[in-house]
Amino acid sequence: MLKDITLGQYFPIDSVLHRLDPRFKIIFTMLFIIMLFAGNSVWTLVLSAVFVLMAQFLSKIPLKMSWRSIRPLLPVLVFTAILNLLLIDSGEVVWEWQFLHIYEGGITTSIFMIARIVLLMVGSSLLTYTTSPILLTDAIEALLSPLKRIRFPVHEMAMMMSIALRFIPTLLEETDKIISAQKARGAALDSGGIRERVRALLPILVPLFVSAFRRAEELATAMECRCYRGGEGRTRLRQLKAGVGDHIGLGVCLVFLGASICVNFLKL
């Protein structure tokens, strides 16, 4: 079923990381990414790994969930690792067979690449696992608010994002229903050539669009009835407030980032 696709992947439990200010969590994630790519030393990876493990522990997210965020990338990872192994020719030859040569440089590059991407995925998915989509858009709006000066419609963008997030499950459910209904009338969805297949999609796409527009119109009317007119002078139900924990977190992040940059300069 379509509904089994996990989109908003928020994992609703209570943990230190869940309670942090979402704005800070976004900043932490950015600092973490800088840290991860700041240098080429092994110590960078070790520091990043320690950082991710710490966050993972604090978030109480089961390791299974993190595995789920890496799994879809596995084929790509394996493929690029193999390419790296075979194509990079720096350092000593480690292994050869007929025309295949594997060099030291290839091995280290592959390992670095895999480790980086895995850490990146696990670390950044912790952000979406521990922050509800609504809080996340609130935080993005807050962080981007300086752009209002140059007339960038920050509030409108954030509102559009929240609405889209809210309606994804609804529309998926609706698609499921429409597919079933047309199948019941004998619609052949999975046979024939390209032309027939595209034509076969019409009975699903037309009702889906019609209902999406109807929902959009209803929502717009409902918003207008409640006197919604954009972000101007609008106060919030959920105020984002930074606490002690957030500042401690920021401190920890900066220390790790500093250490990561230092080890690079010291060429350890």
Next chain:
Amino acid sequence: MAILTTEGLTYIYSAGTPFETAAVDHVDLQIGEDLMVGVIGHTGSGKSTLMQHFNGLLQPTEGKVSLEGKDIWADKKMLREVRFRVGLVFQYPEYQLFEETVFQDIAFGPKNMGLSGNEIQRRVLWAADSLGLDRELLGRSPFALSGGQKRRAAIAGVMAMLPKVLILDEPCAGLDPKGRLQMLRQIRDYQKQTKSTVLLVSHSMEDVAEYTEKLLVMDRGRLFCYEDTAAVFRKVEALQEMGLRIPQIASLMLALRQRGCDLPEDIYTVPQAKDALVQLLRKGAVSC
């Protein structure tokens, strides 16, 4: 002979996750031909889920569904054939209209069956007439119809396939009282005319009391019973326990009987009640 049979039919949503629910739980059924069957049950009792097994939209987690004695999942290529013989109209079917004209939309099913142009035309007109859709509406866009007309167009689209079994999931939800009555009469006339089996899922005890011969009662995923309508409405307490009730007129009759009125059992529609009460008054025995 039974047209639809299920054996130990079980369906579990989201199997293997914490949200696992057995929506249909070991249901054994035999539904005969040329029948009007009401399907009742509290919200979430698994009616819609069960119905979607009869035309192979859902595959049983466990158990078997057979149409005319043949397991419908035995040969997956035959599933499409099964869907032509068991028509299913979902709740709020008006949201599945998509063609340019109402005529084309009703013709969608028959066209998929590979019928000839003449036959399609004949069936579309017949289905539209059976549901009281004005012929001049057939040339219009389905999106320019009223809600009730859309509903009729959508149901006509399934009726035009002339299935052996027609399943209607709450066809009257959200219609006005007059439209509701019309719709039920048209469904009954359709059943009489085609001698097919019609399964009518409904939350209205009054409707099923008046229009169906048998009742299929679901209770939390299990089949509570599949019996004659009159027999089901005798189980007053059991129904109440499931969050259902007997038709209002039947409660009234029950109350009168308990007060000592000499009324026959098995009265659950207004016309029956009227006759019985008139008889009672004629006898002059109004002591209760």
